[in-house]
Amino acid sequence: MLIINHLTKHYKGSSKGVTDLSLHVMPGDICAFIGHNGAGA
DSSP, X not given: OEXXXXXXXXXXXSOOOBSSOOEEEOTTOOOOOOOTTSSOO
């Protein structure tokens, strides 16, 4: 199970990417970040 609690993202007026990411991945789980083009960006 993947749990994300305090994700923050700003792009338009401020160039912050992610500020308060809380990410919990349970043992044995596999997690990947894949963007809209499939390359993680």
